[in-house]
Amino acid sequence: MTPMLDGCTPWPEEFVDHYWAAGHWQGSTLDNLLRGWALQYGPRTALVHGDTRLTYAQLNRRVDRMASGFRGRGLRPGMRVVVQLPNVPEFVVAAFALMRAGLVPVFCPVAYREAEVPELVRITQAVGYVGPAVHQGFDHMAMAAGIAARWPFLRRVFTYEEPGAESPFGGLTTDPSNCQYAPLGSLDAPPGPALPPSAGQVAFLLVAEGAALVPRTHDDFAYQATAAARALSLTEDDVYLAALPACSGLALGGPGVIGALSAGAAVVLADGPDPEACLPALARERVSVTALTTAAARSWLDALPAAGTSPCALRLVQIAGTPPDRAAAERLGTALGCRVQQVFGLPEGLLTLTRPTDPGGAALATHGRPLSPDDQVRLVDAEGGPVPDGAPGELLARGPHTVRGYYRAPDRDARSFTADGYLRTGHRAHRTPDGDLVVTGRLDAD
Missing domain, CATH: 3.40.50.980 (Rossmann fold)
Structure with a gap:
């Protein structure tokens, strides 16, 4: 395996072999x-x-x-x-x-x-x-x-x-x-020969809670973005509105800009999620998919009556918020005539989302299931033990697009990752009887 950037924690070899064998990682930068x-x-x-x-x-x-x-x-x-x-x-x-x-x-x-x-x-x-x-x-x-x-x-x-x-x-x-x-x-020069990087190397660093730096490899982020694009059934006929900052994990790869490009879709870059900038673009560019925070969704709801636009092409709005706001999701879906998808994502990689086939209640009131079939999720109590079915606990995760450590932060790694490689997300969650996750907020906000 190609060594990662100095100061980063690699996935163990057995996990690398499994993710390759499963087709999640495909070796393309x-x-x-x-x-x-x-x-x-x-x-x-x-x-x-x-x-x-x-x-x-x-x-x-x-x-x-x-x-x-x-x-x-x-x-x-x-x-x-x-x-x-x-x-x-x-x-x-x-x-x-x-x-x-x-x-x-x-x-x-x-x-x-x-x-x-x-x-x-x-x-x-x-x-x-x-x-x-x-x-x-x-x-x-x-x-x-x-x-x-x-x-x-x-x-x-x-x-x-x-x-x-x-x-x-x-x-x-x-x-x-x-x-x-x-x-x-x-910076405009004729292309010349260059040594291509390895897909196992760090592609970029994202900023997480507390200004910690998250090293995302080409392999893991390509898998996340393209798998999310498939989960949303993106095609070249779609138009994705990047309303949230493109440097964030969701707007970059949930499916975000990179996932949309992987499907041949057009990406419309907005100057921010404010309805004054975004609502006219919905109609003008025939936007079909976008992502918002709960606060931005509420601001859109407030502005829609006076907007005078008809976003008839919009088919899906992702809403990222904890806990999921069912009432706002229902109202936004009705007002825009589209489906609403609750999502929970972290720069560290974990991404959970509802699916198009989910019943209405689950789609509006839960964060669905992890993106990958090889995502492993635990809910644990303060001592690290499993919680009973339906009970709240801290959300732990590991998988093919969830990192094993931060960049040059050994002390934080010791606090944030278990000995067997699970990320301690710092978020409280519970499972519904149908197995869907509901993330309710940060532990330190209790």
């Missing part, structure tokens, strides 16, 4: 999967953002040229690069380009500021940062300059300039800390 999707769906629309539209072929070409641009700036396989971008096509292009260059993107929520971003750079020893110049009034480049002065291993900063914004850089510049700055759009 996410960026190589994109090559195949580009061949299969080339002229079809892949990404939509405002007036911008990219086909699958155009997306793959941009990824190729940006990957070559990253390599041309001296970035080498295995290095980490913090990516802090809103839901724009450049996020998707940069993510795949970094992976194609063998680099490890660290997906950082765009809302993070000086309290969080410098620590992510320090823990990962990130040599690069990709972020907006200014976003919602916050100067990300000033923050990046401060981090580079503090942590000199950060030496490449690439800025995304939002349409209409004045570029802060006319070209490559260097500040006194020897950190080089350049527009993200300048």
Whole structure:
């Protein structure tokens, strides 16, 4: 087995062998999967953002040229690069380009500021940062300059300039800390030969509760995203609205952006889940599938009467919330004329969801069942023992897309994982008589 990134915990060999034998892991990196999707769906629309539209072929070409641009700036396989971008096509292009260059993107929520971003750079020893110049009034480049002065291993900063914004850089510049700055759009070079990464290597790092970093491999995340796409019966006729931050596990791979692309669907990138931005897009782009938090679903319900739109193509809305809000789900499904699917997902990988064949009560009031047939779930009491049927307990999980440890966090690993590799999710749940899970909230909120 190819060694993982230093500071990560691999799956035991017997589990690796089983996941391969079961067909869950198939040995393709996410960026190589994109090559195949580009061949299969080339002229079809892949990404939509405002007036911008990219086909699958155009997306793959941009990824190729940006990957070559990253390599041309001296970035080498295995290095980490913090990516802090809103839901724009450049996020998707940069993510795949970094992976194609063998680099490890660290997906950082765009809302993070000086309290969080410098620590992510320090823990990962990130040599690069990709972020907006200014976003919602916050100067990300000033923050990046401060981090580079503090942590000199950060030496490449690439800025995304939002349409209409004045570029802060006319070209490559260097500040006194020897950190080089350049527009993200300048990473455009003819593709050249490159050593492809292994599918068993870490594809990227996600941020979990408490700013812990979750190492997701190509194999495990490709399986999660494509299995979720199958569970939702996504096809190339679907249009997925990425309303939640694309750097989150659900919006990236539950099925999210990557799952939608795997099915040949179009992905519409929204600037946020606010109904003012999303409801017009539902009708304009004929969106068929999207995902919301419970709070966002309620805001949509409040805005629908005055929206004046008819989202007639919408067939499914995922709602992520604990506990599941049956009343809001019922109202939203009726108002939008679509099915509602309750989901519970974690950056660490566990994803439970209801299925299209589930009876109405289960679909609205439970989180369904784990995504994979090889997901193993336990409910335990405070001492780690099993709880009686129907009783609440802490949700523990392990499986082909649930990690075995955090990145460079041995103390947290000791608290968060059992000796036999189960993730202690920190969430309370119970099973219904039909075997469905209902996750009711975090243990520390009791």
